[in-house]
Amino acid sequence: MSYQNRQWFYVKRPEGRVGDEHYELRESEIDASLSSNEVLIRARIVSVDPYIRIQQHERNTYDVPHPLGIVQRAGVVGEVVASASPLFKQGDWVSAYSGWQLYARCHHSELTRLNPDEAPVSTALGVLGMPGRTAWFGLMEAGKPRPGDTLVVSGAAGAVGSLVAQFGKRAGCKVIGIAGGAQKCAFLTDTLKLDGAVDYRAHPTLEGLQSALQAATGGVDVYFDNVGGMITDAVIPLIKRRARIVICGAIAQYDGGLDTPDLAPRFLQHMLFQRATIQGILARDFTHRMDEMLQTVAPWVKNGEIVYQETYVDGFDALPNALNSLFEGKNLGKLLVRV
Ligand SMILES: NC(=O)c1ccc[n+]([C@@H]2O[C@H](COP(=O)([O-])OP(=O)(O)OC[C@H]3O[C@@H](n4cnc5c(N)ncnc54)[C@H](OP(=O)(O)O)[C@@H]3O)[C@@H](O)[C@H]2O)c1
Structure with missing residues (x-):
């Protein structure tokens, strides 16, 4: 038995925005005769995240650059279509880091079982x-x-900000x-019940934005x-x-500005004046504490005490454009692609 696979290969490093020339859509047969403990999954929801754009950088960042000529890596939620593992059966929902492809053969150790009765399966890529892990540990451990x-x-x-x-x-x-735009700011105050929202697009100068934030x-x-x-300068x-x-994160700088950002006003004297601390955080440093986050946050999600917004784009073909749309602010909450 075999399946018709579709895969987005990452083939060229972008300097600014991602375009058609940076990815190649390829089709091939994938064989479903599995080795022991292998599982074949069919992706249903694929994640697009800003870090994908960081990893396209040609120099080492917090990781080595994403290699050219392989399937774009990404988090995925999918269904088991065939299994040679005692742990998974056909029809099970799983999450995996199998990337931008419809089908993937995975070792069962690479899969996390999802229970649709506990939470919608899409939440495994978001809250x-x-x-969710980034927001929780970033705020609680570093923000205190x-x-x-x-x-x-x-x-x-x-995705991260609305949870923080x-x-x-x-x-x-x-x-x-x-946030950018009146609609997003209304979402922050009306739906998330925040105490205030500032639309940075309505304040295009540093001075204007800073006075709005001060107020x-x-x-x-x-x-x-x-x-x-x-925004950070303000x-x-x-x-x-x-x-x-x-x-x-520094999404304003990912599109070519990681090495050569605009020179900002230098603000470190404020750190001195206020005896402040500044700390970078990475989600991967808290992977081993995932259960701790889930114990606290999953019941809030189940009881509807946390709003988790999702924006869906439809179609496997739409993946590279969906990545771009993160930089255009087209998403409210977590951006996901239904495939
Ligand atoms: N440290 C970690 O481990 C970690 C983990 C996950 C995410 N992150 C970082 O957290 C940030 C948010 O990630 P996310 O997954 O939650 O994405 P997201 O916020 O759901 O989507 C990106 C948003 O960034 C805003 N944006 C894009 N370009 C901008 C610009 N030039 N100036 C101001 N705002 C801009 C847009 O919102 P507006 O419409 O409001 O502009 C857009 O909707 C990113 O910087 C990401 O790299 C870090």
């Missing part, structure tokens, strides 16, 4: 997956939120989100940064005594 703190979150309407904002509210913080926050105890660039001078700055 109950890597973005305390009741009464003012927490500012950039990229606040996205809600975890901050649960920790008793006053939470101000920064909304009155000073910042914790800054959870998903974006970098001018926030840093507003930090209060012993502020904690969590560097989670």
Whole structure:
């Protein structure tokens, strides 16, 4: 028995935006005669994440560059179509890191079983997956939120940011989100019940953005940064005594600006004045503590106490464009591709 596979190969390093020339769609037969403990999965939901664009960088970042000429790596939720493993049977839902391909043969140790009765399977790529882990440990371990703190979150309407904002509210913080556009800001205040939202697109200058943030926050105890660039330049001078700055992402710089970012106002004197700390965090450093996060957050998801928004794009062919759309802010919450 064999299946018709479709795979997106990553073939050329982009310098700016990702385009058609950086990926190749290939079709081939995949053989379903499995070795012992192998499982054949059919992807149903594929993740697109900003880190994919970091890993396309030609130099080492927090990892070696994604090799050219192989299937684009990514998190996937799929169904078991054939199994030679005692642990999985046909029809089981699993998550895997099998990349942008419809079918993949995986060793059973590479799969995580999902229970659709406990939570929608898509959550394994969002609130109950890597973005959830990033938000939870990034905020709790590095941000150290305390009741009464003012927490500012950039990229606040996205997968990680929308969770950080809600975890901050649960920790008793006053939470101000920064996002692009009136619709996203309305989502932050009306749906997530944040204390305020600042639309950075409505404030194109550093001074304008900083005054809007000053008015909304009155000073910042914790800054959870998903974006970098001018937004971060605007926030840093507003930090209060012993502020904690969590560097989670710098999406404003991934499209070619990681090595040659615009020269910003230099703000480290504010770290000195306020005896503040700044800490980078990576989701992978908390993988071994995933169960700890799930024990706390999964019941909130089950009881509807956490809003997890998902934006879907349809079709396997749409994957490279979907990656681009993260940089255009087309998603609310986690961006997923249904295949
Ligand atoms: N440290 C880690 O381990 C880790 C793990 C996961 C994610 N991250 C980082 O966290 C950040 C968010 O990731 P995510 O998966 O949750 O993505 P996301 O926030 O769901 O999607 C990306 C969002 O970034 C915003 N954006 C894009 N370009 C921008 C720019 N030039 N200036 C300002 N905002 C921009 C857009 O929102 P607007 O419409 O509001 O502009 C877009 O919707 C990324 O920087 C990512 O690399 C880090």
